[in-house]
Amino acid sequence: MSSSPARYWRELGARYRLEASKCTICGAVYYPPVTPCLGMCQACRRKSIGKMKTIRLPRRGKIVSYTIVRDMAPPDFKTPYAIALIDLGEKTILGRLTDCNLDELHIGMEVEAVGPRRLGEQGKDKSGIIKYSMMFRPISTEKEVEVKLKKLKD
Amino acid sequence: MSEPGVAIIGVGMTKIKEHWDKSIVHLLVESGLEAMDDASQKEEIHAENIDIGFLGIAYAGSVLNQRHIGPMLAEQVGLASARAYHIPVVRVESADASGGFAFFQAYLAIKSGEYKIAVVSGVEKLSDYQGITYITSSSLDREYEASLGGTPHAMAALITRRHMHEFNTTREQLALIAVKNHENGFYNPKAQFRKKISIEDVLDSEMISDPLRTYDFAPETSDGAATVILADSRLAKKYTDDPIYVLACAGASDSLALHNRKNFVELKSVVQAAKNVYKKANITPRKVDFVEAHDFATIYEILAYEDLGFVKKGKGGKAIEEELTTLKGEIPFNPSGGLKARGHPVGATGVAQIVESVLQLRGKADGRQVKGAKIGLTENIGGTGATAVISLLCNGDAL
Ligand SMILES: [Zn+2]
Numbered sequence: 001m002s003s004s005p006a007r008y009w010r011e012l013g014a015r016y017r018l019e020a021s022k023c024t025i026c027g028a029v030y031y032p033p034v035t036p037c038l039g040m041c042q043a044c045r046r047k048s049i050g051k052m053k054t055i056r057l058p059r060r061g062k063i064v065s066y067t068i069v070r071d072m073a074p075p076d077f078k079t080p081y082a083i084a085l086i087d088l089g090e091k092t093i094l095g096r097l098t099d100c101n102l103d104e105l106h107i108g109m110e111v112e113a114v115g116p117r118r119l120g121e122q123g124k125d126k127s128g129i130i131k132y133s134m135m136f137r138p139i140s141t142e143k144e145v146e147v148k149l150k151k152l153k154d
Numbered sequence: 155m156s157e158p159g160v161a162i163i164g165v166g167m168t169k170i171k172e173h174w175d176k177s178i179v180h181l182l183v184e185s186g187l188e189a190m191d192d193a194s195q196k197e198e199i200h201a202e203n204i205d206i207g208f209l210g211i212a213y214a215g216s217v218l219n220q221r222h223i224g225p226m227l228a229e230q231v232g233l234a235s236a237r238a239y240h241i242p243v244v245r246v247e248s249a250d251a252s253g254g255f256a257f258f259q260a261y262l263a264i265k266s267g268e269y270k271i272a273v274v275s276g277v278e279k280l281s282d283y284q285g286i287t288y289i290t291s292s293s294l295d296r297e298y299e300a301s302l303g304g305t306p307h308a309m310a311a312l313i314t315r316r317h318m319h320e321f322n323t324t325r326e327q328l329a330l331i332a333v334k335n336h337e338n339g340f341y342n343p344k345a346q347f348r349k350k351i352s353i354e355d356v357l358d359s360e361m362i363s364d365p366l367r368t369y370d371f372a373p374e375t376s377d378g379a380a381t382v383i384l385a386d387s388r389l390a391k392k393y394t395d396d397p398i399y400v401l402a403c404a405g406a407s408d409s410l411a412l413h414n415r416k417n418f419v420e421l422k423s424v425v426q427a428a429k430n431v432y433k434k435a436n437i438t439p440r441k442v443d444f445v446e447a448h449d450f451a452t453i454y455e456i457l458a459y460e461d462l463g464f465v466k467k468g469k470g471g472k473a474i475e476e477e478l479t480t481l482k483g484e485i486p487f488n489p490s491g492g493l494k495a496r497g498h499p500v501g502a503t504g505v506a507q508i509v510e511s512v513l514q515l516r517g518k519a520d521g522r523q524v525k526g527a528k529i530g531l532t533e534n535i536g537g538t539g540a541t542a543v544i545s546l547l548c549n550g551d552a553l
Contacts, residue, residue, distance in 0.1 A: 011297055031413075032298060065319070065418060067311035068364040069303060072374065074288040077303050085312055085413055094413045096302045107319050119301065133302060 008129050015133045016116045018057040020091055023048050029091040031057065059113040060139065061088035066097065066105050076120045086111060086136055099137035111136040155436075155553045160264045161390035161397035162547070163271075163383050164193025165509040170346045170378035170497035172281040178214055178223070179230050181379035182277050185502075186231055189273070189381040195394045199383070201232045205269040207243035210256030210276035211501040213290065215247075217283040227275065247501075249293035250450060252276065253380065254405075254504025254534030254543035260384050261403045261545075270386045276505035277379035286374060290500070293537035295411035307371060309412055309538045310451035311363035316418045317453060318365070321468035325365060329356035330474045331452040332369045332494055338481055339491020341521030342510075346376055346497030370452045376497035380505035382512070398512045399553070401529070401546040402434035410540045419468075421539035424461040431531075431546045432463070439463040442485065442546075443527040444514060446507035448535045449492040455479075458487070458533055462544075481522060489514060489522045504534035508545065515549040528552040 013019035014032035021033035023041035025048050033054050034040065041048035066084035073079050082097040082105060097105070098117055116132035140148070166188025168181050176184075193199045207228060215221045224243035228234035233241050246256040253276030260274040280286050287307075291300040294309060317323045333353055339345040351369065359368040390397035406427040409415055415422070432438060439462060447462075449455040456470035464485055465473045473479060479487035490496045490510035493503060511530040513519045529548045535541065 014298075065312045065316040067308050067315065067366075069305065069308050069362075070364065071360060071362045071368075072287050072305055072307050073303060074291055074300070074305065075285045081303055083303055083308060083312070085316075085418060092413050094299055094302060094304060094411065107315070119303075131301065 005129055008131065013054075018059065018088075018113060018134055020055055020057050021052045022055045022090075024051045024053050029055070029057075031091050031093050057088045057091055057093070061086045061111060061136075063105065063107055063109045063111060064092055065107060068102050068105070084111070084136065095136040096133060097137065098135040104138070110139045112139050157387050157553060158399040158401055158548075159387050160261055160400040161385055161387045162400065162508070162512055163385045163390050163393045163397055164189040164191075164199070165380075165382050165512045166190070166192055167344055167380040167506055167509045168378045169344045170376050170499055170502075170506070172375055173279070173377040174281060176377070178218065178277055178279045179226060181279065181377065182227050182275055182381070183230055185277075185379040185381040186273070186275060189383050193383045193393050197393055199271075199393055201235075201238040204233065204238065204241060204271050204273050204383075206241055206260075206263055206272045207233060208256040208260045208263075208272065208274040209243055209245045210253035210274070210504060211245060212247060212249050212252045212278060212293070213280065213500055214278060216289045216292070217279060217286075248541045248543070249536035250448065250498070250500050251504055251534045251536035251541045251543050252501040253506070254532065254545070255541070257382065257505055257508055257545065258403050258405050258543050260382075261400055264384050264386055270389055272384045273381060274384065274505060275379060275381040276499075276502035278499035278501040279377045280375045280499065281377050298411050298413070305363065306450065306537070307366065308363040310371075310453055311366045312412065313418055313457070313538065314366055314451070314453040317456065320419055321471065323456065323471035325357065326353060327471035327475050328366075328370060328452040328456070329353045331449060331455045332356050334474065334480055335449060335488050335492040335494040338489050338522050339495025342491050342496060345491045345495050346373055347491070347495045366451055366453070372450050372493035372498035376499040378497060378499035378502050378506070380502045380509050382505055382508050396516055396550070398515050399548050401437075401548050402431040403543070403545040404430035404434065405541065405543040406430070408540050410537065412538045419457070421457055421461050421535065421542060423539050423542035424458065424533060424535060424544070427542045427544040428462045431544050435546050437529070437546070442529050442531045444486045444489055444511075444524040444530050446490060446510050446530065446532045447487050447492065448503070448533050449488060449494050450498060450535075452494075454535065455487060455492070462531065462533060481524065486524045489519060489524055504532070504543065507532040507534060508547070511547050515547060
């Protein structure tokens with residue numbers, strides 16, 4: 001099944017730049033962003049029309065939960081891969097993890113956005129749109145680097 | 155308690171399995187005829203006695219590339235003919251909760267007084283499609299979950315890991331859910347899997363989405379149909395001496411995407427719908443004798459213990475460990491075998507839960523009978539809990 005390029009194109013801000021909407025009345029943050037002119041805050045509703053500001057989410061966050069998909073992935077997805085709920089401070093989003101050792105993932109792990117990286121091609125013959133998305137990779141803390149170096153030395 | 159306005163007078167269900175030789179209509183007709191026979195204990199019920207139909211289907215449109223399945227069914231069973239007044243058949247889609255929502259609509263149709271007898275069916279035929287995950291992932295947010303590789307299995311795994319982290323729920327406790335439901339399913343002649351399993355079987359099964367394994371999930375491919383006939387209570391006794399009453403039925407919603415919720419270890423849609431049915435029926439969870447819950451993944455049954463109010467948040471793992479929910483426990487969960495062992499023909503599941511509850515409340519559930527059951531609860535959720543629909547049923551002894 002193929003979607004039109006337009007469906008993909010209108011999501012680029014959220015996918016490539018982590019754009020979100022912030023309600024200037026109550027401060028709630030929405031990802032993906034709401035439509036700029038007509039979008040509403042789910043709490044403030046009608047009052048918030050025209051008062052939603054497009055922001056960019058922080059690029060660093062912490063893993064809230066994660067899973068490594070090893071089987072039953074949709075076609076076009078090469079297993080294993082990892083996805084995680086990532087707390088970016090203002091908002092928790094679902095992100096694809098990359099450049100990581102799957103065995104080292106843990107709740108609380110610090111990650112940062114990289115990309116946009118290639119997610120895959122649409123369609124069985126891969127003739128469709130090539131999809132990209134921001135992904136997340138672990139930030140090695142000083143302590144973790146130390147442990148790794150020690151392992152290498154041993 | 156006064157007599158509730160809506161009663162169930164007949165139920166029917168196909169065996170759940172991979173029905174290679176049967177089409178979707180074939181399955182519907184089979185369950186429908188069984189329900190009609192079941193509703194004809196005192197006086198034969200005919201197509202022209204039925205005023206409206208509801209059909210719960212989630213994925214058939216994509217699997218078969220066929221929409222407009224309402225009239226397709228109506229025609230085959232003679233509801234679309236002049237003799238049966240060309241009655242309307244409304245198709246309902248709410249992902250995994252399609253069957254439960256179709257039942258909800260039928261309940262409202264009778265409750266409103268507009269109709270006297272309604273038929274509700276649920277059906278799915280997943281074996282007609284290969285690589286079903288792409289389609290079942292449409293129960294999630296396509297753009298911000300499924301497109302990143304989120305699957306129903308992966309999302310359940312995210313909830314599981316969080317529950318394990320916050321409440322020390324163990325891998326073994328999760329496995330016990332599957333073991334219990336296979337134990338119950340062994341006694342259900344219509345279950346897809348009639349095989350008892352051990353904790354080791356679960357823990358040694360293939361990893362699907364870390365930390366959940368094959369045996370943590372309902373089967374990937376289930377075909378089947380279930381049908382229930384509802385009637386105005388004042389009319390029910392004309393057809394049966396043993397009507398089962400709908401005490402209350404309520405649905406609720408939550409954000410489609412998991413990441414838009416305040417916490418990831420509670421299904422607010424279930425909490426809300428449960429609150430509504432308990433209030434409408436004026437009972438507490440203590441009054442409930444058994445539950446047919448939506449155990450698409452083992453974690454969802456643990457969440458159900460908590461979100462339906464049987465144990466405190468975080469104590470779900472302990473509840474299964476202490477055998478609170480086994481067939482002989484304080485509050486048996488999934489006597490039918492649940493989605494895990496009965497199978498999960500998506501659109502049929504919510505109706506199949508009602509069918510099982512009716513058999514339990516009539517005392518006709520054989521080897522899996524919950525002794526002295528008077529009130530039963532069904533919990534049917536869609537996706538990761540973006541929708542939930544809950545029904546409370548009772549027999550005459552509860553009134
Ligand atoms: Zn607001």
